[in-house]
Amino acid sequence: MTQTTEPTGVDVGGGEASSFDLTSQPWIRVLRRDGSQDELSLDQVFAQADDLRCVVGELATHEFSLVRLLLAVAHDALDGPDDVEDWADLWEDRDCFAPVQAYLEEQRERFDLLHPVTPFMQTAGLRTAKGEVFSLNRIVADVPAGEPFFSARMPNVKRLSFAEAARWIVHVHAYDTSGIKTGMVGDDRVKGGKVYPLGTGWAGGLGGVFVEGDTLRETLLLNLVAADTEELDFSAADRPAWRREPCGPGSDGRVATGMRDLYTWQSRRVLLHHDADGVHGVVLGYGDPLPSRNLHRSEPMTAWRRSPAQEKKLGQSPVFLPLEHDPGRSAWRGIAALLADRLEEGGGGEGPSRLRPRALEWVARLVTEGHLPRRFLVRARVVGVRYGTQQSVVDEVVDDRLVMPVVLLHGQDPAYAAQAIAAAEDADRAVRVLGDLAADLARATGSEQEGPKAAARAEGFDALDHRYRGWLSDMVEAPDPFEHRYTWQRQVREVVGRLGDRLIAVAGDAAWEGRLHTDNKGGVHWLNAGLADVWFRGRLAKALGDPDAPGCPGPGGKATVSVDDGPPGPEPADPTGTEHAATDPEVHP
Known part of the structure; x- marks a missing residue:
């Protein structure tokens, strides 16, 4: 009352x-x-x-x-x-x-x-x-x-x-x-x-x-x-x-x-x-x-x-x-x-x-x-x-x-914390791969890339937000933190894969027709939605490990894939949440 x-x-x-x-x-x-x-x-x-x-x-x-x-x-x-x-x-x-x-x-x-x-x-x-x-x-x-x-x-x-x-x-x-x-x-x-x-x-x-x-x-x-x-x-x-x-x-x-x-x-x-x-x-x-x-x-x-x-x-x-x-x-x-x-x-x-x-x-x-x-x-x-x-x-x-x-x-058992941090890094890498897909689809139509890339990343993190929080809470019952992280990787692969499918499905005829593209190594490709899709699958497998791909070492591992994974992507994400702290802020006098 x-x-x-x-x-x-x-x-x-x-x-x-x-x-x-x-x-x-x-x-x-x-x-x-x-x-x-x-x-x-x-x-x-x-x-x-x-x-x-x-x-x-x-x-x-x-x-x-x-x-x-x-x-x-x-x-x-x-x-x-x-x-x-x-x-x-x-x-x-x-x-x-x-x-x-x-x-x-x-x-x-x-x-x-x-x-x-x-x-x-x-x-x-x-x-x-x-x-x-x-x-x-x-x-x-x-x-x-x-x-x-x-x-x-x-x-x-x-x-x-x-x-x-x-x-x-x-x-x-x-x-x-x-x-x-x-x-x-x-x-x-x-x-x-x-x-x-x-x-x-x-x-x-x-x-x-x-x-x-x-x-x-x-x-x-x-x-x-x-x-x-x-x-x-x-x-x-x-x-x-x-x-x-x-x-x-x-x-x-x-x-x-x-x-x-x-x-x-x-x-x-x-x-x-x-x-x-x-x-x-x-x-x-x-x-x-x-x-x-x-x-x-x-x-x-x-x-x-x-x-x-x-x-x-x-x-x-x-x-x-x-x-x-x-x-x-x-x-x-x-x-x-x-x-x-x-x-x-x-x-x-x-x-x-x-x-x-x-x-x-x-x-x-x-x-x-x-x-x-x-x-x-x-x-x-x-x-x-x-x-x-x-x-x-x-x-x-x-x-x-x-x-x-x-x-x-x-402090005595750091494995759980290490896997929780690694799981956040899994999500970060996967979402960056999704952003790269959006950028490739934009390149295939000759469009501006940064806007679609940022929007795709925002959608990816939003889709994983609730899932990660639930997965983290469930860790209290997990007997094996490594297996628990493997479960998370499967969730990320499924969620980000579906988001990638949706981006490709709505890319339009111009993206499927494609255009010539010069990658960071000087190679020339006819880039279209089909090739962007192949690159996306390869990058996602490398980011998370693919249990269905040859050479996958198991939970937390990286798969070995034979597809052309396209031009090099951006630098890995800062997993600590401190990208803004790369340079020191002014210290109060």
């Missing part, structure tokens, strides 16, 4: 609200287990966490930033867990978040959105030299910059409720864009009234990953990493934003102290302008910049990649940078990034070239040590942002889920 709370913490005097207590006032949107939606206070979220399915938001990035906020509260209120045994006690205790209530009572003043001295995640008295108050468009990320007519809020956000403004305050610290910003009085970085680009919010540079449970309580606990985790550093000095001195308009250049700090990192200086009815304006400037390199021992919610370019530039090794998501690739196509490092021998004896998210490493440990069942299915939630035009606008938001058996994360 949906529960509601009457407002009790909004004081109004002289026509202006003087308080909005986030510990008691509803502001976090949630989905209940019965499917209904509600808006709850921080107190209520923790008290009812076992009856809630998840946090919901205007954008997936809202959910990611709010889950991190809740984790910072939980870690700080519980001051732990210290080790995996402490965590197991929490997992068994249905009332494990009871200490959070007393903690929030102690911190209540710092959770007041409108407090005159310490407003929640804001800087009291923040102002520009000219006293400007900006449109709320600056913090509401679902109003596209320069494209307001594609938003339901078009063209401007004139007013927000206190509850929604609080959600956007959390979000702007995590995901605000970069670019030139108006300088604040008292900030020594101001030059000519401006502060020049210092990078996006911290979470904006991550390929965000967290583990989802059946309830919000499970989600929080599954991501509540214990302090004895070897792959992460923990410090007694680590504190969330509300247990630090209030921020001034500038930055003291400090470094992050740990997870609680990173989960609530104050990357911006913000101040809401409001009246009795809500928020009508904002002052927004740069806060604390944070270099993204080598924080892999503090930030568990992203994969990491070695950066040779940064190692050369900085003269140190290794240098790890967050591995961002590619909006053009589904999560399963980048599964190698989620399973990396334990499968690699490492480059030059200095460790692996990629590190999987430590949040997933933590869940693997829980299973290995017997606190979760071996057949536990991990629901990895993948969230990220692709920025455009020097990171000054949000181009796309990545939001995906991947359900996989925890056996894929076992």
